[in-house]
Each structure stands twice: as C-alpha cells, then as structure tokens.
Amino acid sequence: MYFHTPSLKGACAELTQEESEVFFPPPEGxxxxxxxxxxxxxxxxxxxxxxxxxxxxSKGDRYGIFGGLTAPQREKRYG
Structure with a gap:
C-alpha cells in the first residue's frame, strides 16, 4: 500500500485496510x-x-499522507 519492499516495512505495514484510511483523509479536512x-x-x-x-x-497524485506530511504541507515545504 505504501512504500514497502521486502527489506523495508513502514509502521503502517501491519494496519488493516480500514485502519489505513487515516492516511487518506477526506478533502474537506x-x-x-x-x-x-x-x-x-x-x-x-x-x-x-x-x-x-x-x-x-510529481506524477500528479497529490492525495494522501506520506512521511508524516499532508499534501498542503509537502507543497509548502517542497513547492
């Protein structure tokens, strides 16, 4: 679902589908x-x-929280 390889697993790796929905909050906040x-x-x-x-x-997919930052936070920090 997120950035995972056989040797790297994030803290979100063991979450259920329902639990992982927090990484994709509704657009209205x-x-x-x-x-x-x-x-x-x-x-x-x-x-x-x-x-x-x-x-x-960079490929146009701005939705979701990655590395602890929301899309607006990433935009502010990295332009």
Whole structure:
C-alpha cells in the first residue's frame, strides 16, 4: 500500500485496510490525519516514504499522507 519492499516495512505495514484510511483523509479536512502523522512519527522509514510520496506527486497524485506530511504541507515545504 505504501512504500514497502521486502527489506523495508513502514509502521503502517501491519494496519488493516480500514485502519489505513487515516492516511487518506477526506478533502474537506477533519482531524483524522493527526492519527496518520502519529503513526509516521514512529516509523523507521519515514524519509523513504516521503521520497516516494514526492515522486507520486510529481506524477500528479497529490492525495494522501506520506512521511508524516499532508499534501498542503509537502507543497509548502517542497513547492
């Protein structure tokens, strides 16, 4: 689902499909994203996940939380 390889597994790897929905909060906002960021804060591959998310964005896919950052936060930080 997220950035995973056989040797790298993120903190989100063991979440159920329902639990992982916090990484894709509704466009109208809400506070669900805070739970996703808390999970990212414990992740050993957070930087790799962020890189992967930025690569997805470069292809036009801006939706979701990657490496602990929302799309607006990534936009602000990386343009």
């Amino acid at each position: 809400g506070s669900g994203w805070k739970k996703a960021v808390a999970i990212c804060d414990t992740c050993e591959i957070r930087e790799k996940c962020l890189e992967w998310g930025l690569q997805r964005e």
